Amino acid sequence: MSARVINPMICHGQIEGALAQGIGQALMENVAFDAESGQMLSASFMDYAMPRAADLPLHYEMDFIDVPAKTNPLGVKGVGEAGCVGAPPAVMNAILDALVGFSKISHLDMPATPRRVWEAIQKAKA
Numbered sequence: 001m002s003a004r005v006i007n008p009m010i011c012h013g014q015i016e017g018a019l020a021q022g023i024g025q026a027l028m029e030n031v032a033f034d035a036e037s038g039q040m041l042s043a044s045f046m047d048y049a050m051p052r053a054a055d056l057p058l059h060y061e062m063d064f065i066d067v068p069a070k071t072n073p074l075g076v077k078g079v080g081e082a083g084c085v086g087a088p089p090a091v092m093n094a095i096l097d098a099l100v101g102f103s104k105i106s107h108l109d110m111p112a113t114p115r116r117v118w119e120a121i122q123k124a125k126a
Contacts, residue, residue, distance in 0.1 A: 005066060015082050019056075019083035019087050021084040022087025023055075024051035029048065030113070031048070032047075099121070
């Protein structure tokens with residue numbers, strides 16, 4: 001992030017929450033609908049996988065560059081979406097990098113659930 005940091009603890013918390021959202025989107029969150037009726041099948045948190053603390057890294061390494069923003073007199077910016085925008089493509093690219101030995105795998109749809117990754121590997125082996 002580049003802007004004036006007023007409260008580093010709050011900024012770290014907002015970024016870690018946004019990273020959790022982005023990692024969850026890439027690995028587990030899936031809105032499912034019945035093909036015939038259009039009925040939503042993942043309408044509650046009983047059916048919709050959402051990341052929990054155990055699903056996420058224990059530590060995130062981040063740093064701030066204190067450069068005041070030029071768009072307001074305080075020189076501040078929001079940080080809430082900084083993690084959720086970059087996390088899904090970073091996670092998906094990491095998975096594809098890990099599967100580089102399977103030359104037929106060049107794309108995976110999100111969420112990259114274990115089943116989807118396994119199916120892609122099985123298809124690439126065939």
